[in-house]
Amino acid sequence: MEAARIFLLIALFALSFSFSLGYDPSPLQDICVADKYSQVFVNGVACKNPNQATADDFYFPGLDNPGNTSNKLGSAVNLVNVEKLPGLNTLGISMARIDYAPYGLNPPHTHPRATEILVVLEGSLYVGFVTTDNKLFAKVLNKGDTFVFPIGMVHFQYNYGTTNAVAFAGLSSQNPGTIRVANALFGSKPPISDDVLTKTLMVDKKTVDYIQSQFQ
Structure with missing residues (x-):
């Protein structure tokens, strides 16, 4: 019983410490x-x-x-x-x-x-x-x-x-x-590789290039 109480106190301390971080x-x-x-x-x-x-x-x-x-x-x-x-x-x-x-x-x-x-x-x-x-x-x-x-x-x-x-x-x-999702994907400097974006968004390179142009 005492061991369980000690374990509970340690767990609560660890939780509060991690929350504060x-x-x-x-x-x-x-x-x-x-x-x-x-x-x-x-x-x-x-x-x-x-x-x-x-x-x-x-x-x-x-x-x-x-x-x-x-x-x-x-x-x-x-x-x-x-x-x-x-x-x-x-x-x-x-x-x-x-x-x-x-x-x-x-x-x-x-x-x-x-x-x-x-x-x-x-x-x-x-x-x-x-x-x-x-x-x-x-x-x-x-x-x-x-x-x-x-x-x-x-x-x-x-x-x-x-x-x-x-x-x-x-x-x-x-x-x-603040991290805007669209700006992070299409407005990063240097730009994210087209290969990454075309696979991520499941669109062609032409579409990726067009969207990137809107964030330049």
């Missing part, structure tokens, strides 16, 4: 404002002297302004991460405003370092994510509705309506990162 490290001091000019390379951003921190380090204006959606996708993302708001350093959080023109799309992408929670402020969105066993979880969201995209899952948002839509997202990392 999947997220930004916890802060060990009150503030650690990002020093963008530091020559020190760390997993994150080095701190500047706390005595030199100001209120502006924790302030970012402008999320009330609509993004420019006059592009091929009809969407615009204004991400407020540690690069724009130095006070986020070590806090494990960031946020974004996403604007969608009618039929605008925030295309399939992943955030390798963050879970995302999204709330619709205006309009309606069709959103979803795909798990590692290719199961789709999708929902139509209206004003005030919220949806969660688990860390690392490919997800998307599409404005199927005839009016503009606006959403805000919170992300569980100071620097969540």
Whole structure:
């Protein structure tokens, strides 16, 4: 019985330790404002002297302004991460405003370092994510509705309506990162071999070359 209890404690400790590794490290001091000019390379951003921190380090204006959606996708993302708001350093959080023109799309992408929670402020969105066993979880969201995209899952948002839509997202990392699926496949530098892409997508080389040309 005692051995079973010890084993259970060890298992719980290992689980909690591995879970913690999947997220930004916890802060060990009150503030650690990002020093963008530091020559020190760390997993994150080095701190500047706390005595030199100001209120502006924790302030970012402008999320009330609509993004420019006059592009091929009809969407615009204004991400407020540690690069724009130095006070986020070590806090494990960031946020974004996403604007969608009618039929605008925030295309399939992943955030390798963050879970995302999204709330619709205006309009309606069709959103979803795909798990590692290719199961789709999708929902139509209206004003005030919220949806969660688990860390690392490919997800998307599409404005199927005839009016503009606006959403805000919170992300569980100071620097969540974004990998757009299409850009990764067709816009990498140097490009992925045609042999790989034709077999992966089961299309001919001409089709691959055409799609690659759209990302140059």
